[in-house]
Amino acid sequence: MKKLMDFLEKYFMPVADKIGNQRHLLAIRNGLISIxxxxxxxxxxxxxxxxxxxxYDxxxxxxxxxxxxxxxxxxGIMGLYAAFSVAHYLGSSYKLDPLSSGLLAVVGYLISVVTPVRVTEDVKNVISAGNYLSIADISSTSLFGAIVAAVVSxxxxxFFVEHKITIKLPATVPPAVLKSFEALIPAFVIMMLFWGLRYGLKFDMNSFITLLVSPLKHFMVGNSLFGGLLTVFLIQLFWSFGIHGENVLGPIIRPMWDAAILENMDVFAKSGNAHALPNIFTEQFLQWFVQIGGSGTTIALAILxxxxxxxxxxxxxKMTIVPGLFNISEPLVFGTPIVMNPILVIPFILSPIVLTIVSYIATITGLVPMMMAKLPFTMIxxxxxxxxxxxxxxxxxLxxxxxxxxxxxxxxxxxxxxxxxxxxxxKADAEA
Structure with missing residues (x-):
């Protein structure tokens, strides 16, 4: 066990740490958490x-x-918020104006995913003639498109700011005006790029990206037991070394988690049936059935x-039972400690794996419904x-x-x- 942990610490953890702190992945994680x-x-x-x-109905x-x-x-319009927030954090990491970064991403995103619908005649008590935008285009279904639009924008x-390809104004001009003109040329390029792709080349960026990530999404957060077990195992493995597992995997899996629960919510809002939803392995599935009391189901250890x-x-x-009731495990994980503890790290990893299997069986057999809401993780x-x-x-x-x-x-x-x-x-008492 010690040799395995030494090997993982030497070769695996540095790579994981680099992934967790990569600029773009960090911006995606922080952007999605902020909404x-x-x-x-x-x-x-x-x-x-x-x-x-x-x-009641x-x-x-x-x-x-x-x-x-x-x-x-x-x-219903989560993609719009995601485009702005991810771009805000990514722009901040480059020391660009966060507001301009967010706005440029939003316009690129809207052009790439939303096609105005032209209504030529009034429909009495329903709709008037004019141009309309469907909010379905900017819902959770275009979340991955929003992320890509934010990063590209x-x-x-x-690029333009770094190479000083911007409109220069005197230093006496107010900062807000300076920032606006600094973003003018990039805004034009971004709009032309997404407009040309969507309407010139007829390229549906969102559908293409969704198609690319759908196999991974279905594997990690869909209904694959192996994918769910892999996610849980990796989270617990990182925690075993004192690294926040969700933070390391978050930049990769959080967009899929968010898309999965938003998809469930949207389907449930239409059908009202929580037993017939698209995704089992949402983040909420882990929160309420697996990581009870925090990562590693540590509420069990606090009770013992x-x-x-x-x-x-x-x-x-006594010190950790109350935080554990509200799903905060850090006092127990680092205070005992469980981290790098060859005795307690085994059930710390094993318990969530067993509970994932038990909860998966309970779900597919219809004993419990799927997750249809996103609540604060501190809920009892x-x-x-x-x-x-x-x-x-x-x-x-359950x-x-x-x-x-x-x-x-x-x-x-x-x-x-x-x-x-x-x-x-x-021994300590005897010495005393």
Whole structure:
């Protein structure tokens, strides 16, 4: 075990660290995380529209179109927000004006994915003649197109600024005006590029990118058990070395996670059936069924520590049980520590793998629904599972059952750890 960990630390971790800190991947991760409040609020309205109360649908029937608006203007146009936020962070990393970076990305993105619809005649009480944009074009279905548009737009902007191909104005001109004129030539080039691709060459960038990433998306966050297990294993492996697993994988997998849950939310908003959604392995699946109490299902270890005869373990249990209830595992992971601990790192990796298999079986057999909402990760486990699956009581029960399974997996390793601590404490008492 020690030789394996030494090998991984020497050869694998440096590569992972470089990937996690790569400029473009970091901008994608931070950009998508920054729009999380919008997806959470949109999710709350999806939940609110589907409360499990008899007669509730009839009661809100007249207000449903109005109540659906917050969802449509958050999750429904998520691609637009993603294009701006990713470009904002990437532009900032190049020390470009973040606002100009975001705006240039938005215009490039809109030109590349949205085709105005021309209505020539009025339709009474429905629509007037004119040009219209479909918000379906800028929803989660074009999330990958938004990311690519953001990266390409900022790189063009950076190229022109770095080579000083910009309009020069006197230093006495206000900074806001200077920045606007600095972005003028890049804006023209970006608009012509995306316009030429979309309407000159008839190239649908978003469809092409979606086609390219769809095999990886279906493997990592779709319904592939092997893909789900690989994701969980890598997250736990990074954590075992003290590296935030989600942060390392986030730049690669977060766009797919976000696209998956947004796709689920959109399908659920139309069908109302949480058992027939496109994606099982969303981030929320891991949050509420696998990484309960934080990465490694460490709530189980915190509970065991509370029962320990070791003074150190019992104290750790008291200190970490409350953060664990809110899915914060760092105090336990680094305080025990689990990091680089050959005893506790085994159940730390094994528990999530076992729970992934158990939860996958429960999902495909229809015992629990799929995830149809995105809630704050600090939600207490059973409540988060209940609300994220359209108020499914079996999902809340599965959350509790999984904690019990994790306790059983951790138990023999906990006893070994406890025995070691008792020996250390007895030695210290004898010396005292």
């Amino acid at each position: 999380m409040p919008l997806t959470i609020v949109g999710s709350i309205f999806v939940i609110f529209l589907n409360l499990p109360i008899d007669g 009839q009661m809100i029937a007249g207000f449903r179109p109005i109540l659906d608006i917050p969802f449509r203007f958050t999750v 900022v790189e063009i902007y950076h 520590f509370l029962t320990s005869r070791s003074k150190f373990a019992k104290q750790m249990g 486990g059973p409540i988060g599972a209940l609300m994220s699956t359209n108020w499914s009581i079996p999902a809340a029960i 959350n509790v059952v999984n904690i019990l399974i994790a306790i059983a997996i951790y138990y023999p390793f906990f006893k070994i750890f406890e025995r070691e601590q008792l020996t250390i404490e007895a």
